[in-house]
Amino acid sequence: MELRAALVERWLRDSLCAFGFELHPLQVGWYNTVLQPSFHLAYPDNTLAFVVLSTPSMFDKAFKPFVNKQLLKRIRDPVDQCISHHLSLVKEHFPDEKVHIIYDYEMLPNRKPKFLAQTAAHVSGAAYYYQRKDVKCDPWGDKKIYGVCIHPQYGGWFAIRAILIFPEIQVPFLEQYAPIDCVTTEEKRIQLLEKFNFHWQDWSYRDIIExxxxxxxxxxxxxxxxxxxxxxxxxxxGGIQRNAFY
Structure with a gap:
């Protein structure tokens, strides 16, 4: 089983990282443990999964070539189509494996997300999920404050796109690594959450670190x-594609 998991991870990295994606393995149980049951993923705790991020280079390495080679369907978001195209190749490469893909935008009938992307990124070690509870002296009173993930290399210049789940691969041996806490001071954490919640359109929260x-x-x-x-x-x-980028 360990070799099987290693082969899957190696192929994913060889195939997806070249297009500007980043992968972080996790056990489903790491995710379920920190959430209330209504958000749990219905798999055994040791089930292998991967959080899929897009880095800044994905736009040039994956999205622009996709736009110029594919006939996009106007009913769907172009970036979502690009992500789906690349991740669907995982299923094609592993025809004998069950592969379940949940995208960040997918919702349950009750309008809850099918998975909490930022929580998944945090428990996989991909990016630190900064929340209100990470600030000791809370300055916001009754205001609703949303949390945000910060990547140790890309700051806020990345996106969590999906989680890949391999239901038939169990990885009790997988070691969990804590995400890197790169926004370490109280002042910076307050600044980050202020920028993300009240000034997100100016992009500045993304540069909270170098x-x-x-x-x-x-x-x-x-x-x-x-x-x-x-x-x-x-x-x-009108459904006609022209070269927008080249």
Whole structure:
């Protein structure tokens, strides 16, 4: 079983990291343990899973080539289509394995997310999930304050895209690593949560730490464009695709 898990992880890294994705293995039980039962994933605790992140380079390495080679369906978000395309190749490569993919945008009938992406990223060691409870002297009173994940290399310039689950692979031997606490001071944590909750549109929370790489201006323009207008930005009109980037 250990060899089987290692072979799966090696193929995933060889295939997806070249396109700007990052993978972090975890046991499903690590995730379930920190959440109330209504959010649990219905698998044994030792089940192998991977949190999938997109790094800043995904835009150039995966998304732009996808747009220029594929006929996008106008009913779905272009980035979501790109992510789905690359992760569907995992199922094709492992036809004898059960592979369940849950995307960050998927919802249950009760409108709860199918998985809590930031919690999954934290327990896998991918990124530290900073929340209100991480601030000792809370300055916000009755205000609702949402938490945010910060990556030790990319700060806030990344996204959690999906979780891959391999129901038939059990990994009791998998070692858990804590996420890197890269926003260490009380002052910085308050600043981060303030920026994320009240000024998220100016991108500044993403630079709360020194980063290795950030989104290009082209990428920022794309994500700042309202979803309904992104097809036009890509040069897609009436189902006809034109070269938007090359």
């Amino acid at each position: 980063v290795k790489e950030r989104y290009s201006e082209e990428q920022k323009t794309y994500f700042a464009t309202p979803p309904a207008e992104r097809f036009k930005l890509l040069g897609l009109q």
